[in-house]
Amino acid sequence: MTLSYNLQDYSFDLPEELIAQHPMKDRDQSRLLIYHSKTKEIEHDTFSGLYKYLDAEDLLVLNDTKVIPARLYAWKTTGGKIEIFLIRPIIAQTWLCMVSSSKKIKKGHSLKLSSDIQGEIIKELPHGYRHISFHGENLEENLRNLGNIPLPPYIKRELNEEDATRYQTIFASKEGAVAAPTAGLHFTDNLFSKLKQKGVNVAHITLHVGPGTFKKVTCDDIRSHHVDQEYFEISNETINLLKATKKKKKRVISVGTTTTRVLESLETPWASTKGWTNLYIRPPYTYKVIDSLITNFHLPQSSLLFLVSALTGHEEIKSIYKEAVFERYRFYSYGDAMICL
Incomplete structure (x- = not known):
């Protein structure tokens, strides 16, 4: 297996028209490239045919995080408009946020989100991060109603009604992500039914995807890069399925880079756990838990591309x-x- 630490070696030419701006009409009609690692052969299919490449008692592991309506707009007392990107709650009514404005937003600045909701900058952090204390009536409900699903920066269009459902997996259940675990977006009830009929087992983990998933790699040597911490949980049920799968010498198929980072963060002996991971997977790395990976196609020079490499x-x-x-x-x-595979 070949490897490289040079960032420039992870560049490739990508025509702009290949950057998907909308989802497919049907989730599982996305295309699927199948790479056979032993023979280095490539096949082409649609995602609805995934079940053909998995075997009975293989284990498919998915991330069940749910994207929150994290993008908000507020106005300073001077009338200037700012964008607030919710990341995670710190304590009651206080959130870690990213703030975008034409002028620096300093500690003590008051913000108005609506007639019912106000905010105050209570702590300044580097790189545009702030702690914001929100207050007002029915705070949680009003923040949700004011917020929008945060589409990635490379989707160059306005948010539409379709995004509220299509930028979520159908199994999303635990709120906390600011970006979707996109490899899971292709799954449908019909595909899960076919996988079940074939005897493929399914398990879930949770990793709340943070804005660091879009963090640009700026160092020439990829070994110098660092990824941000993200919160994860893995249950006893999933741990038991992992152990049983390995005992039977069947495959653990990770759905997405977020799921992969959780599984590879497990310490022996494996046990249910919750906490934070900043595991950075890049060449050379010996995978300890997963056997196969389902993933979308990633940005050039991105840490996600390093993980697949x-x-x-x-x-x-x-x-x-x-x-x-x-x-x-x-x-x-x-x-x-x-x-x-």
């Missing part, structure tokens, strides 16, 4: 992505998917 090999991922571009696969959050 650690599984496939550097020259191999270059060949896979060259094939995906040639075959006109759709890229990024609303794009198509691949599975590394």
Whole structure:
């Protein structure tokens, strides 16, 4: 397996029209590239055919986090408009946020979100982060009503009604993410039914995806990069399924890079746990838990691309992505998917 630490080696030419701006009409009609790691062969299918590549008693692990309406707008007392990006609650009524404004927003600044909701900057942090204390009537409900689903920056259009459901997986159940675990967006009830009929087991973890998923890599040597911490949970039920799968020498198939980081963060002996992970997976890395990976196609020079490269090999991922571009696969959050077998 080949590897490289040079950031420039993770560049590739991507025509702008291949960056998906909308989801497919039907979730499971996204395309699926199948990469066979032993033979290095590539096949092409639709995601609805995923079940054909899995075996009875394989374990499919998905991230059940749910995206919150994290993007809000507020006005300063001077009348200036600012954008607030909720990240996570710190204590009651106080959130860690990212703030975007034409002028610096300082500690003590008052903000008005609506006639019912106000905010105050109570702490300044680097890189645009702030602690904001919110107050007002029916705070949680009003923040939810004021907020919008935060589409990724490479989707160059206005939010529409469809995004409220399509930028969530159908199994999303635990609120806390500010970005979707996009490999899970392709699953449908019909596909889960086919997987069940084949005897494939399904388990869930939770990782609340943070804004760090879009963090740009700025160092020339990828070994110098760091990823942000994100909160995760893994249950006894999932741990028991993982143990049973390994005991039977069946495959653990991770759905997405977020699920992968949780599973690979497990310490031996495996046990249910909750906490924070900043596991940075990049070449060379020996996977300890997962055997296969389902993932969307990622940005050039991104930490997510490094994670996939650690599984496939550097020259191999270059060949896979060259094939995906040639075959006109759709890229990024609303794009198509691949599975590394």
